[in-house]
Amino acid sequence: MSVRLSLLAILDRGACYGSQLRAEYERRTGARVNVGQVYTTLERLERDGLVQGAGIDDEARVLWDLTDDGRAEARAWLSGASLVEGRDDVALKLALAVTLPGADVPGILSVQRDATRAALAEVDEELPDAVPAAIVRAARRERLEADLRWLDEVEELAAGAESFDLSEDRPRRGRPARNAV
Structure with missing residues (x-):
């Protein structure tokens, strides 16, 4: 918000x-x-x-x-309507990790899943004292539960992903070295 x-x-x-x-x-x-x-x-x-x-x-x-x-x-x-949009750092990190040779994707998923479960446990411990706080708490809980389901889907998708090295194609533009000879 x-x-x-x-x-x-x-x-x-x-x-x-x-x-x-x-x-x-x-x-x-x-x-x-x-x-x-x-x-x-x-x-x-x-x-x-x-x-x-x-x-x-x-x-x-x-x-x-x-x-x-x-x-x-x-x-x-x-x-007006408000949608949760913008850059999703977790999704970008996981998308990158599946492309990197040697990245421990199952380990990354495990750490993310543990952190999400811990956050969910904290939400469930909170005792909202008013309706507005209860609304915020319910939204957070639902998003965290959705994140856990999404992580399961990512695990399935990542199982079929193949990592790869840097591309041989080089962009024509780039910043030149400061003291290029």
């Missing part, structure tokens, strides 16, 4: 200061966020014209509020 968009959605409820936003994010999602990340994100949101300073409160803390563009972006995000 985007911290950036989450902060915008929280600010749609009213002006907040940075530490207040952090506390609201954690209270509403059950996930942790570094207060430094909150302030850095606020600065970027201000730069992008999505938030603006809204004065100071009675304890001299800087308040932030949405601009009209920020409000529109927050509402568009909340009303």
